[in-house]
Amino acid sequence: xxxxxxxxxxxxxxxxxxxxxxxxxxxxxxxxxxxxxxxxxxxxxxxxxxxxxxxxxxxx
Amino acid sequence: xxxxxxxxxxxxxxxxxxxxxxxxxxxxxxxxxxxxxxxxxxxxxxxxxxxxxxxxxxxxxxxxxxxxxxxxxxxxxxxxxxxxxxxxxxxxxxxxxxxxxxxxxxxxxxxxxxxxxxxxxxxxxxxxxxxxxxxxxxxxxxxxxxxxxxxxxxxxxxxxxxxxxxxxxxxxxxxxxxxxxxxxxxxxxxxxxxxxxxxxxxxxxxxxxxxxxxxxxxxxxxxxxxxxxxxxxxxxxxxxxxxxxxxxxxxxxxxxxxxxxxxxxxxxxxxxxxxxxxxxxxxxxxxxxxxxxxxxxxxxxxxxxxxxxxxxxxxxxxxxxxxxxxxxxxxxxxxxxxxxxxxxxxxxxxxxxxxxxxxxxxxxxxxxxxxxxxxxxxxxxxxxx
Numbered sequence: 001x002x003x004x005x006x007x008x009x010x011x012x013x014x015x016x017x018x019x020x021x022x023x024x025x026x027x028x029x030x031x032x033x034x035x036x037x038x039x040x041x042x043x044x045x046x047x048x049x050x051x052x053x054x055x056x057x058x059x060x
Numbered sequence: 061x062x063x064x065x066x067x068x069x070x071x072x073x074x075x076x077x078x079x080x081x082x083x084x085x086x087x088x089x090x091x092x093x094x095x096x097x098x099x100x101x102x103x104x105x106x107x108x109x110x111x112x113x114x115x116x117x118x119x120x121x122x123x124x125x126x127x128x129x130x131x132x133x134x135x136x137x138x139x140x141x142x143x144x145x146x147x148x149x150x151x152x153x154x155x156x157x158x159x160x161x162x163x164x165x166x167x168x169x170x171x172x173x174x175x176x177x178x179x180x181x182x183x184x185x186x187x188x189x190x191x192x193x194x195x196x197x198x199x200x201x202x203x204x205x206x207x208x209x210x211x212x213x214x215x216x217x218x219x220x221x222x223x224x225x226x227x228x229x230x231x232x233x234x235x236x237x238x239x240x241x242x243x244x245x246x247x248x249x250x251x252x253x254x255x256x257x258x259x260x261x262x263x264x265x266x267x268x269x270x271x272x273x274x275x276x277x278x279x280x281x282x283x284x285x286x287x288x289x290x291x292x293x294x295x296x297x298x299x300x301x302x303x304x305x306x307x308x309x310x311x312x313x314x315x316x317x318x319x320x321x322x323x324x325x326x327x328x329x330x331x332x333x334x335x336x337x338x339x340x341x342x343x344x345x346x347x348x349x350x351x352x353x354x355x356x357x358x359x360x361x362x363x364x365x366x367x368x369x370x371x372x373x374x375x376x377x378x379x380x381x382x383x384x385x386x387x388x389x390x391x392x393x394x395x396x397x398x399x400x401x402x403x404x405x406x407x408x409x410x411x412x413x414x415x416x417x418x419x420x421x422x423x424x425x426x427x428x429x430x431x432x433x434x435x436x437x438x439x440x441x442x443x444x445x
Binding site: 012013029032042 | 123124125262263377378379380381382383384401402403404405406407412413415442443444445
């Protein structure tokens with residue numbers, strides 16, 4: 001699988017205050033990524049997190 | 061047995077013969093329709109006719125995995141060559157009944173081919189090929205066909221790989237310069253092997269690369285025309301198209317079907333093909349005039365925030381990543397503020413709660429429209445493989 005260039009990642013909360021998505025800059029584009037392992041962007045974020053290449057910031 | 065009963069049986073047999081004759085005629089008609097490409101659902105490739113291009117008609121490729129014509133992406137595997145993809149081209153084969161092609165043109169010739177490879181690819185969802193019975197005793201033969209025209213003559217390679225490159229089938233073909241050529245390749249059944257990684261649900265089951273633009277040594281094999289274990293895309297005979305300044309290549313009519321023969325290209329309705337593409341990606345469209353509504357039913361939940369529920373046009377493959385382009389605005393009947401962020405919480409494959417952040421001044425409780433005023437202002441929903 002290809003490797004995406006992810007320069008930032010930050011959790012976003014839903015109305016109940018739970019982490020519901022991740023706002024990330026991926027290949028120069030701002031995307032809001034669902035916490036769905038089937039989503040290719042989320043899968044790549046988590047791969048980079050597990051590899052120690054990326055840290056997801058907590059939501060504001 | 062009475063003579064009357066004999067006559068009755070004879071009459072019944074005659075009736076059966078008539079029925080068989082009628083059935084045969086019907087089968088001939090079905091076969092004729094099939095041969096003419098009139099049977100729908102046979103093409104496992106989506107947008108093989110290159111008629112859907114939601115992302116625009118000119119796309120610059122400088123990194124790996126850039127989607128261009130819907131469902132198709134370019135692979136650079138890390139190389140330094142860059143190219144431009146132009147969709148909805150009318151340079152098409154003079155025979156057949158295709159309408160559009162996609163053009164690939166080298167901008168900056170690669171100097172690292174061999175270390176890195178280049179390819180065109182479509183990733184096929186597991187649900188759509190589970191009937192191929194990949195790896196099993198009753199696995200099916202498949203046939204890949206397409207039209208291609210390249211400015212660089214030589215040996216080209218294509219490949220089909222299973223999930224995560226567990227098994228690969230690499231093949232070669234020859235192209236003359238600037239000549240439309242129909243490539244037909246029958247691929248043997250992948251049978252009698254264990255595919256421990258195969259995804260037959262909503263993940264990637266097959267990577268289909270009809271043409272490659274430069275070989276990568278680590279993904280090259282000398283074994284062609286048979287399934288082999290491992291992740292291979294090229295042979296060392298692959299022409300260095302990506303290293304050729306000014307090279308161009310057109311492709312269209314891409315079809316992957318069950319069976320040992322390439323049949324005429326299956327033409328689907330535009331709406332059908334678009335809906336198939338939108339399972340993986342869609343973006344809102346600009347109506348050609350200002351104040352195009354992208355989201356409605358939105359309510360201001362604060363002076364800088366608004367939210368709404370949004371339904372997708374078709375059920376998507378997975379919950380999509382949401383993005384936006386340009387200076388879309390949030391208008392509450394008084395204030396018209398530029399949107400600075402969009403998030404989608406509670407997303408599923410059918411809908412999402414969209415949260416919009418915009419400049420201050422919205423009035424809580426007011427209805428808000430999310431507006432586009434130019435063709436480069438839109439929302440994107442990405443559930444590609």
